[in-house]
Amino acid sequence: MFTEVTQGIKVTVETYYEPTKSNPAFSSYFFTYRITIENYSENPVQLLRRHWHIFDSNGAKSEVEGEGVVGKQPVLGSGEIYQYVSGCNLTTEIGKMWGTYQMVRKSDGKKFYVRIPEFAMVSPFKLN
Numbered sequence: 001m002f003t004e005v006t007q008g009i010k011v012t013v014e015t016y017y018e019p020t021k022s023n024p025a026f027s028s029y030f031f032t033y034r035i036t037i038e039n040y041s042e043n044p045v046q047l048l049r050r051h052w053h054i055f056d057s058n059g060a061k062s063e064v065e066g067e068g069v070v071g072k073q074p075v076l077g078s079g080e081i082y083q084y085v086s087g088c089n090l091t092t093e094i095g096k097m098w099g100t101y102q103m104v105r106k107s108d109g110k111k112f113y114v115r116i117p118e119f120a121m122v123s124p125f126k127l128n
Contacts (some may be wrong), residue, residue, distance in 0.1 A: 004117035008041030009103065013119045014031070018087070022123070027091045031121040036083045037101075037114075039076040046075045046080075048111070049102040056092040075106065093123040 003012045021030035039045055040097045052064040067073065074082045088097065098118035104111045 002117040002119040004115050005040070005128070006114040007112055008039065009045065009093060009101075009114045010036075010038040010040055011101070011114060011116050012036040012038075013117060015021055015119055015121050017123045021087075024093070029090045029093055029095075029121075029123055030087060031090065031095070032085055032087045033097070033119065033121075034083065034085045035116070036081060037074075037076065039078055039082045041105075042078050042099075043108075044106040046068070046104045046106060047103050048102050048114075051102075052097055052099040052116075054088060054097050055095055056090045056091075057094040058092050069101075070103060088121065090121065093125070095121045096102045097121070 001012060001014050002011060016032045018030040018032055022028055047069060049067055050069055054062045070084045070086055076082050082088055099116040101116065102111060103114055111119045
């Protein structure tokens with residue numbers, strides 16, 4: 001599990017290798033990740049955008065940027081939690097991701113960035 005807190009917003013990431021969606025013979029390794037966002041600040045916030053940096057172990061880098069997460073722009077009141085699951089396909093058995101969420105404080109309209117911690121994606125057989 002990987003965790004980071006920015007301005008009272010805690011982001012936790014758990015990763016899973018998906019063998020039924022992977023095909024190592026064709027350099028296809030699929031991972032899912034579960035993100036938990038917790039609002040420990042005193043203000044309601046809304047997640048507006050995400051920006052991901054994705055790396056494989058061959059040094060290839062890609063970026064993904066867009067509105068919301070999994071088609072939603074959730075609002076989290078103080079003390080509330082939002083969780084979602086998404087996925088990433090790599091061409092190597094090992095990779096990593098990190099990124100940011102752009103959020104807005106509902107009380108004053110101030111936008112700010114929340115860091116998504118860097119996390120590893122490792123196929124289980126690579127650890128042996």
